[in-house]
Amino acid sequence: MxxxxxxxxxxxxxxxxxxxxxxxxxxxxxxxxxxxxxxxxxxxxxxxxxxxxxxxxxxxxxxxxxxxxxxxxxxxxxxxxxxxxxxxxxxxxxxxxxxxxxxxxxxxxxxxxxxxxxxMPSTLDEFGLIEALKDFSQKMTLHTNLPIHFTCDLNARYDAKTELALYRSTQELVNNALKHAEAKEIKITLSENNKKLRLEVTDDGKGFDLEAVNQPSRGIGIKNIESRMSLIKGQLKFDVEIGRGSTFIITVPL
Amino acid sequence: MTFPDILAYVSSLGVFFPLIIAIIRRENFTLELKLMFVYIIVSTLTEIIATFWARYLHSPNHFMLNIFSVVECLLLVLMYREVFINKLVKRITLITISVFTFFAIFNFTETSNFVKFNSLINSIACIIIIICVFIYFFQLLQTLTVQKLSVTPMFWISVACLLYFSGTLFLFLYGETVLFHKSPFFKELWVIYFILSFIFRIFLAIGLWFSKTPLQLKSSSKSAQS
Structure with missing residues (x-):
């Protein structure tokens, strides 16, 4: 060859x-x-x-x-x-x-x-996010007869945009839990970690399917929160599954 | 010792790289990587036995290469069958490998085909594996499910297979004419085989190293990030 x-x-x-x-x-x-x-x-x-x-x-x-x-x-x-x-x-x-x-x-x-x-809640403007969330959880507990616990060891005020976005997101998540999750208890926790503000909303309801939430036809609730978070460079993470409660974690850089 | 002899040793020793990595990472293996692990064990054993056979028994070991080619093709095709999504492709893969195995056994019934280097069977095995690699690449392009190719085990394994089997197909196509010719030029061609073989094993080792951890694979909680 x-x-x-x-x-x-x-x-x-x-x-x-x-x-x-x-x-x-x-x-x-x-x-x-x-x-x-x-x-x-x-x-x-x-x-x-x-x-x-x-x-x-x-x-x-x-x-x-x-x-x-x-x-x-x-x-x-x-x-x-x-x-x-x-x-x-x-x-x-x-x-x-x-x-x-x-x-x-x-x-x-x-x-x-x-x-x-x-x-536009006056508490948020006058006293800040922590007081507004405290007020919100107390009023919602009173109106719905469902225990909504708010836990926070902080004593600070944040950027107005951040406070409003977090307040509205909490309202949205609590309303969702009340409307759809059939929860018996809702917990709201606000904390700071690694120069990040962390808001956690958990419920012990029936949960939901993540795939269903990711559908284009899904409700505007989660999209709204995502939209608010994109404005303040925040992140929304959720740990959800049908049959068990849901956890939503929002982190915002400080 | 000549340069090709050194390369032959290095290439033979190279079989231990993927074997060591496979032993370390075996806990993380999915089914396709388990098949690759079996393939590595078989290739290591063949390499050891073939070397001893040639050195100490001073007898041709071509029949081992023939058997190994069939087993190699069988294991690699089964491995690719595991990663293929399309059911029709999976079925065709199974039919192809079954037909090939029966054809190879039938072909080996003639003694000369079995004892001598079987260019036909080796070439067909190479072509089947190359086709599997191309189907896998096409599937990746269609689905785009892999975020980073550089940390995907099957990508490295496929690159290894494509380089090795394309290169060796060229050598096997000419069979004995090229590989066992007495002329110095044709002997030099073995160098290509040793280099390809070494690269193949290194890439296999890299691929196996990137096998995912059990924690990532077994995580059941769903999470999403905006």
Missing amino acids: NEVKIVILGTIAMLLPVSAIILFVIVYYRRQRLQRAAHEEALHQAMLEASVGSQEVVRRQIGGDLHDEIGALLSATRMSLSQLNKYSENESKRTLLLGRTEELLNEALHNVRRISKDL
Whole structure:
């Protein structure tokens, strides 16, 4: 056999697999990069949708509250005031109507304060996250008859954005646990570790399937939290499984 | 001692690298890596027996290479069958290896095919393994499930297989003409075989070293990160 022919064949036999491997690695990482970019784009889109969806929910809630509570009270006040003209000469009836109108206005004022407080809790602004979470857990325990324990050894105030994001996320997680988990107890723990603020929300409910939560059609709750976390460079981790309670851990760099 | 002789020794000793790594990491092995472990044990034993056979009995050991090629192909194809996801591919792999094994046994019934170096069987074995490597690479490109190729055992094993079997296929295709020719040039070709063999074993050792820990494999709690 021709020696030159063997050298050529041998060189080709060596170069082909090496080229194939190099080509494979290049194509693999390129495709992986494209897939990651597409995934990030989808996540960004989902967060945007969640944000818009969340705004719509809040607007609908405010609209409903204004219509059902304030609107009804103001209508009643207007009727009460219009009746005052009818009884302009009947002093006792006028006094009664004025008293009722004042009651209606007081109730409307009280409702406006409540709606405003629901939208932006004054405790959070004035006293910070720790006091706001303490207040929130106490009120929720009172309203739901479900023990919601808040544990925190800290005594500090944090960046306003961080405090609001963590407060809203806690509200979201507690509401989720109340609505879907059939929990008997909810624990909220706030701590600091390695220059990171750590918020943990656990419940002893029925848990849920992670795959279901990861579906694009999932509720906006978790997406909302993810969206809030992306703004403050926080991380949301969850340890969940059907049949046992859920644990959500949020860490935010300080 | 000539350079090819030194390389032959180094190459033979190289069989112990993956064996040692496999023994250290055996607790972490998944089924495909367990098959690789069996393959390494078989190749080490063959290497030892073949060396003693040639040196102390002074008789040709080509029949061992023939048997080993069939066993090697069987174990490596079964290993790839474990990592293939597509059921049709798994079935075809099983049929191919069964047909090959029966064909090899049938071919060996003729004494000359068994005693002498069997170029046909060795070449077919190489081609089957190369095809398996390409199917695995294609599967990786389709699924993109591996985050880092450089720490994936099957990637290193596949690179090792592709380099070794492509190189040796070229040598085996010409069989006795090239490998057992008396001319010095053809004798030098053995050097290529020794180098390929050494690289193959080193890459196998790297692959086995990256086998995952049992903790990572058995973790049942699901977690996600935003």
